[in-house]
Amino acid sequence: MGDWLLIDDATLAVRRVLQRENLFKRRAPGNEQKTQLIAANVDTLFIVASCNKDFSAARLERYLVLAQEVGVQPVVILTKTDLTNRPDIFAAEARDLRPGLLVEAVNGRDSGSVAPLAIWCGRGQTVALVGSSGVGKSTLVNSLRGSDSIMTQAIRKGDDTGRHTTTVREMHRLAGGGWLLDTPGMRELQLRDAGSGIAEIFDDFVEVAEHCRFSNCTHELEPGCAVRTAIADGRLSSARLDRWCRLASEEIYNRSSLTERRALDRIAKRNPAKKK
Numbered sequence: 001m002g003d004w005l006l007i008d009d010a011t012l013a014v015r016r017v018l019q020r021e022n023l024f025k026r027r028a029p030g031n032e033q034k035t036q037l038i039a040a041n042v043d044t045l046f047i048v049a050s051c052n053k054d055f056s057a058a059r060l061e062r063y064l065v066l067a068q069e070v071g072v073q074p075v076v077i078l079t080k081t082d083l084t085n086r087p088d089i090f091a092a093e094a095r096d097l098r099p100g101l102l103v104e105a106v107n108g109r110d111s112g113s114v115a116p117l118a119i120w121c122g123r124g125q126t127v128a129l130v131g132s133s134g135v136g137k138s139t140l141v142n143s144l145r146g147s148d149s150i151m152t153q154a155i156r157k158g159d160d161t162g163r164h165t166t167t168v169r170e171m172h173r174l175a176g177g178g179w180l181l182d183t184p185g186m187r188e189l190q191l192r193d194a195g196s197g198i199a200e201i202f203d204d205f206v207e208v209a210e211h212c213r214f215s216n217c218t219h220e221l222e223p224g225c226a227v228r229t230a231i232a233d234g235r236l237s238s239a240r241l242d243r244w245c246r247l248a249s250e251e252i253y254n255r256s257s258l259t260e261r262r263a264l265d266r267i268a269k270r271n272p273a274k275k276k
């Protein structure tokens with residue numbers, strides 16, 4: 001979904017599929033080897049989160065890694081500003097994740113409030129939405145389209161894992177000429193082959209870690225660990241160190257073969273207290 005086609009004016013035949021600018025893909029469910037293509041040619045990724053207890057900086061950061069990996073401009077959209085007195089606190093926490101990160105706080109149900117998002121939805125622009133269930137993605141789509149054509153919540157039905165998810169897969173044309181892509185596949189995206197995205201999003205850690213005495217330093221107990229020194233000095237945050245280590249070890253796990261994974265699982269079972 002999302003490919004651009006060159007079409008013959010007269011016959012409407014497809015002449016050519018234009019080269020893809022970028023591509024979201026994931027491991028096909030239940031199949032180790034197969035890759036499933038989700039969306040192509042996305043210009044902007046709306047990372048949607050809500051201003052309530054579901055807000056999680058760690059989750060936002062995962063989506064930032066994904067955007068970096070795919071090469072798409074991320075914009076964090078914080079919804080449900082009407083349910084809090086302090087949307088600025090949520091916005092500040094999101095902005096802290098990355099210098100220059102674009103963050104917009106909106107009441108998704110109010111088309112006036114979401115109007116500023118139209119600048120990313122102009123002619124020929126494709127925006128994809130990601131974010132956990134219930135944060136207000138369908139509501140945003142409706143408000144941006146200026147209609148109520150997608151029923152929020154009413155269209156949910158149990159899938160075979162027993163979880164409730166939106167099951168329509170859609171691409172919405174906007175009045176300004178842009179496209180909004182809201183697909184269940186995008187919503188469940190797992191990070192895959194995300195090594196370079198992680199290194200970019202945590203470039204401050206990568207830089208400091210180069211000064212650790214040991215090149216394979218785990219930044220836990222080793223002497224001469226520059227990362228721990230930077231945390232003690234207040235230059236780096238220990239919460240982000242935890243998140244970096246977790247993403248990095250997930251990446252190693254995802255890349256490993258089935259046999260290697262079984263060995264890693266056995267180690268994890270033996271050391272349940274150790275998160276990494």
Ligand SMILES: Nc1nc2c(ncn2[C@@H]2O[C@H](COP(=O)(O)OP(=O)(O)OP(=O)(O)O)[C@@H](O)[C@H]2O)c(=O)[nH]1
Pocket residue numbers: 079080081082083106107108109131132133134135136137138139140152153164165166187
């Ligand atoms: N008060 C308030 N409620 C909102 C806002 N945005 C969404 N909601 C409500 O939150 C609930 C979930 O919204 P949805 O748009 O269905 O969420 P979703 O992200 O599409 O959820 P999934 O389809 O499960 O992925 C609905 O009851 C919406 O009316 C908002 O900005 N303010």
Ligand SMILES: [Zn+2]
Pocket residue numbers: 209212213217218219220222224225226227228
């Ligand atoms: Zn170290």
